[in-house]
Amino acid sequence: MTGVRRKRGLRSAVTLAFALGALALSASLALGTYFSARHFLVEQRERTATRQAFADGALVRDSLLTSGAQVSDVLGSISAPAGSFIYVRRHGTWYASSLDGPGPELTTEVQAAVEDGSAGVGWTDATSPHAVVVGIPIPAVDAEYYEVAVADELDRTLRTLAVALGICAALTTIAGAGLGRTASRRVLAPLRDVTSAAVRVSGGDVTTRLKDTDDPDLAALVGAFNNMVDAVHDRIERDARFAADVSHELRTPVTTLTTSLSLLQRATDLSPRSTRAVQLMTDELTRFRRALEDLVALGRLDAGVPEVRPSVLGARDLVSQALQATDRPAALLSYEPARSSDPMIVVERPQMVRALANLFMNADIHGGGLTGVRVVDGGDYVDIQVEDCGPGVPPEERSRIFERFARAGGEKLGTGSGLGLSIVEQTVRNHHGDVWCTERGGGGAAFVVRLPTTTHATGVAP
Amino acid sequence: MVTRLLVLEDDDGLRSSLRMVLEDDGYEVAEAASAEDGLTALGRHGVDLMLVDLMLGGMDGFSFIQRARPQTEAPIVVISARDGVQDIVAALEAGADDYVTKPFVVDEIKARLRALLRRPSMGSSDTRGPEDALVLDSVAGPLVFDQGAGTLTRGSAEIHLTHTEFRLLGVLAENAGRVLSRSSLLEHVWDRGFFGDERIVDVHVRRLRKKLELEPSAPSTLITVRGLGYRLDVR
Structure with missing residues (x-):
């Protein structure tokens, strides 16, 4: 062959x-x-x-x-x-x-x-x-x-005997194949468990463990696998704790710096050069403080502990609040279908307002300005589309920009912390939603936040 | 009249920079580097508002708040690098009125101070005479809230409220029978915008209930309206 x-x-x-x-x-x-x-x-x-x-x-x-x-x-x-x-x-x-x-x-x-x-x-x-x-x-x-x-x-007689024995041999062969198939399935069954567990772990679920077994042949494998996942889990936690510790230790000094600098800013007896230097320090410190705040916020989001009790409110209401909170005109909000009730969502309000504010700021910094926020009622879900009139985001960059400290297209460091979109993604994910970047009809980028709607207008959360 | 502040913070740099900034704004500022010093300063001068760090050498900020609260109705603002849910709720339960997490900008602290130092419902107390005292509960003994006089009494006994509790009750009483959302309470009482933490409201409502209700776990005056907010029922 x-x-x-x-x-x-x-x-x-x-x-x-x-x-x-x-x-x-x-x-x-x-x-x-x-x-x-x-x-x-x-x-x-x-x-x-x-x-x-x-x-x-x-x-x-x-x-x-x-x-x-x-x-x-x-x-x-x-x-x-x-x-x-x-x-x-x-x-x-x-x-x-x-x-x-x-x-x-x-x-x-x-x-x-x-x-x-x-x-x-x-x-x-x-x-x-x-x-x-x-x-x-x-x-x-x-x-x-x-x-x-x-x-x-x-x-x-001999011919009959030969035929009978031939049939027996064939049947035995088929039975052997069947036995082999069953035996291999049985032997490979634990391997299948390991495979699916490994897939879950690689998907980020480090709480996955294999069930303990009293089969001595498998115990070693199960033990080794669980130890490995434990080690990975520990490592991730240690890294997260380290990041949290570092940002924690920086909080008080940064606060002292900004407080002291605010005194200098008000001083009237500075030379123009000194004033310029103070301004530079203020700008840099503002960025530093934002990055630190975002790191801290991201650490909390990663931990997945809800900061506030979720409340039920309308998506349009939420967007209005976010626009108001960031001093933007309420007229930026539009919705589809035009005549409909406000789709209700369950959100941790401050977190989601902050996420939307991040998207607005992103539109201002990278997208040439926020042009509108569209709330589209999709029945089981609602899409909140944040649109700008900038150059848009190239398709190959669209998932990368949600990564931490990612910057689109070799762009220089902006005024953002590089964590804004990661915070958006993590917040939306904690709300069982999804966020992605696409293009706006007529140029510019659109960031879509999709959140599940609740069928109960009230009474879900206290 | 000069407003007296106490800054309780063990980091020398932050403490003195805060003092300078706040003095520039016309406040009189006393400093304390430990909870023990803070309690001494509190007993000696009496203060109008305290900024308290939670992590201190020796006695911690939580204990300080617990001990200071019975001595004064003055607002306590926690300034802390700790922002875990339990820490914040514990500080509020102990008697703090608001919190700001580090790193903060001074303007944020000033905004908190201004909000908490507003005199309780000044606007309405001018139009209301003492005779406008509101009877909150006539069923279980007369519970009388007199905004003008700044008192809450059950029968002949006066119930002590902190400034913030008083203002919260004032806003609820002015809207008696109407549901107020947590965010509108945050805005009216704490001057907090849309990023504010609604747990501040929840903890204060709990604290208020312990003082108002005969049975705080089954409130009949300060009612929770599920999913919407709180309502004061006068009966």
Whole structure:
């Protein structure tokens, strides 16, 4: 067979091995059975034929001795058993019991033994099926007696036996394959658990653990896997704690710096150069403080602990609040369908207002200004689309910009912390929603926040 | 009259920079680097408002608030690097009125101070005479809230409220029978915008209930309206 052979999977390999094993075993058993049965049956047939030939031969001898009759008469008077032919040679002349049977050349096999004066048994394949040839010398009347018995029944029996054994071997092979398949499934079942657990872990769920087992063969694997996940979990927690500790330690000094700097800002006796320097420090410190605030906020969001009790409110209401909180005109809000009630959502209000404010700020800094916020009621969900009129975000950057400290298209450090969109993403994710970036019809970017709506207008959260 | 502030903060740099900035704004500022010093200063002068850090050497800020609260009705603003849910709620439960997490900008502190130092419902007290005292609960003994006089009494006993509790009750009483959302209470009482933390309202409502209600766990006067906010029922 030519062509590319695909690498066999473990299960197929095990199945094939079982099938081949079963085949080898059943075939050798079948062959052994066949040949020993055949040997036994053939011997039995020869014995039967010999006994019959001796009986018939004795009859012929007696007939020839007592009456002095001719061979042909004797042969005419005794009837050969069914499927048998009798040949007698006397004084070099052949006599046969049946005229339409095959000739005496059938007896060639044993003639030599008979001529030497002893009885002979042999097989001839001149007939179909094969036949047993028994030759007996009858010196008393100077004759040789031959009897050829066609082994019709023996052949049929052997054929039936061969077929039966063949079927058995085939069935055993199939059963072996089935057994292999089941066994491999059983053996691989724990591996499947490990696989799905590993997939969950790589998806970020580090709380995944394999169930404890008392199977000593699996305990080592389960233990090692769980230890590995524990180690990963610890490592992630340690990193997170480190980041939290660092930002925590920076909080008081940064506060002191901003407080002190606000004193300098108000000083009236500074030279223009000093005023400029104070301004530079103020700007940088503002950015530093924002980054720190965002880091702290992100740390809290990552921990997933709700900061406030969620409340039920309308999506349009939420957007209005966010616009108002960031001193933007309420007219930026539009909604679809135009005549409908405000879709209700369950949100931690301050967090979601902050997330929307981040998107507004992002539109201002990177998108040439916020052009509108559209609330689209989708039934089970509501989309809040924050649109700008900037250059848009290239498709390949659209998921990357949500990463921490990511900046689109080699853009220089802006006034943002580089964490704003990560905060948006984490906030929305904590609300079982989704956020993505797309393009606005007519140019610019649109950031879509999709949140699940609640069917109960009130009464979900206290 | 000069407003007296106490800054309780163990970081020397932050404490003195805060003092300078606040003095520039015309406040009289006393400093304390430890809770013990803070309590001494409180006993000696009496203050109108306190800025309190939670993590201090020795006695911590929570204990300070617990001890200071019975001595004074003055607002307490927590300034802390700790912003865990439990820490904030614990500080509010202990008696703090508001909190600001570090890093903050001075303007934010000043805004908090201005909000908490407003005299309780000044506007309405001019138009209301003492006879406008509101009977909140006539069923379980007369519970009388007199905004003009600044008192809350059950029978002949006066119930002490902090400034902030008083203002919260004032806003609820002016809108008696109407549901007020947490965010509108935040705005009216604390001058907090849309980013404000609604737990401040919840904790203050709990504190107020302990003083108003005969059975705070089954309130009959200050009612929670699920999903909407709070309502004061006069009966």
